[in-house]
Amino acid sequence: MSKQLRVGMVGYGFMGRTHTNAYKRLNDFFPVEHRPVLKAVCGRNEEKTAAFAKNWGYERVETDWRNLVRAKDIDLIDIGTPNDTHFEIAIEAASNGKMVLCEKPLAMNVAQAEEMTRAVEMAGVPNMVWFNYRRVPSVALAKQIVEEGRIGRSFHYRATYLQDWTISPDVPQGGAGLWRLDVNAAGSGVTGDLLAHSIDTAMWLNGPIARVSAMTKTFVKERVHAETGAVQPVGIDDACMFLAEFANGSMGTFESTRYARGRKNFNTFEMNGEDGSLYFDLEEPEYLQFFEYKQLQSGKKMESHLTGWRKIHTTNSEHPYMSHYWVPGTCIGYEHTFLNALADFVAGIETGKPTQPDFRAALQTQRVCDAVISSAKQGTWVETGAE
Ligand SMILES: NC(=O)c1ccc[n+]([C@@H]2O[C@H](COP(=O)([O-])OP(=O)(O)OC[C@H]3O[C@@H](n4cnc5c(N)ncnc54)[C@H](O)[C@@H]3O)[C@@H](O)[C@H]2O)c1
DSSP states (O other), rough: OOOOEEEEEOSSSSHHHHHHHHHHHHHHOOSEEEEEEEEEOOOOOOHHHHHHHHTTTEEEEEEEEHHHHHHTTOOOEEOOOOOGGGHHHHHHHHTOEEEEEEOOOOOOHHHHHHHHHHHHHTTTEEEOOOGGGSSSHHHHHHHHHHHHTOOOSEEEEEEEOOOOOOOSSSSBBSSSTTTGGGHHHHSSHIIIIIIHHHHHHHHHHHEEEEEEEEEESSSSSSEBBTOOOOOOEOOSSSSSEEEETTTTSOOOEEEEEEETOOOOOEEEEEESSEEEEEEEESTTTEEEEEEEOOOTOOOOOOOOGGGGGGEEEOOOOTSTGGGSSSTOOOOOOOOHHHHHHHHHHHHHHHHHHHHOOHHHHHHHHHHHHHHHHHHHHHHHHEOOOOO
């Protein structure tokens, strides 16, 4: 018999939509026992929230998240609101015994992330952070290739995450849609918003980042605040570059900006090891590029006239997640990364093997983000303390 998973969604913006889509499609594609029930969605504007609820099929609307996290008919609280709200909602949800799914970055800073991690662990509630890029089949295949030992000793890790939407000084900061530019709502700029993804993927593939040396820039120093109309200093980092040393001794470079004209969501990584290399680009998500130097089965090097980068079309049923979808050669999309993440989370509840990244894993990413910001301020290398 199927079990209900009664969902309380906080926020009905970009992530409210991607997550809700995942709840609706879960049982169509994945053979899990739990059936999500869209119980309630919460937003501050009743009319807009009700319109969202009607469109996506939520049973009811709440205008205060405190009522939602206490509601008896909710099993799972999903936090899809700006970063400054994650802390309070997650702590209250956990203390009311709810499962907690939270958007990234987990928190505004390490102190908050530590308390949130303690709260879910003390309550013993299943938890996950939506670092959805781990669930791109090509990225999950990269993880499989690393775990199979095909990259060997790691030397280099290189990540970029580039956008171009804040170049105009006329873009305001704050309020709906533009809270990412307001340091009080976002905590940081591209570091928490974009690099958090790159850092999560990097540490998943290549292990903990031990120390960082960073530089950040704020190109537009003042912007009008969308809510008050006042011209205010900009407190976020518009761009960030940092050097990293991983605990395994390899070197990393990370670059992120919202000022790379023409780049919309250019999220790439490359990893170079003794036995092979990997390259991924989110603009061609169905491909993973792999350079194989040593063939594992024979232990021999590739014959040199046959070497070259292999562009793997990650659409076979043997590839991660793909057996749940269509026939080889056909692709899935951005929205499926959230569906795959949800499927892993629910499977984790059912098998008793919690999925990753949970709050504790996201705390490690927060440690690196905080170290990056403080390194940029101090102009020195900073140890991250990430495990
Ligand atoms: N995993 C990803 O790839 C990804 C992508 C985008 C955003 N995010 C993260 O998701 C979160 C939300 O981002 P978004 O792009 O969906 O933002 P958004 O602005 O599109 O939506 C935010 C929603 O939160 C609501 N909200 C704000 N304060 C609230 C409060 N106090 N109570 C109830 N509702 C409130 C807003 O009304 C809106 O519906 C952020 O933490 C962001 O970093 C993650």
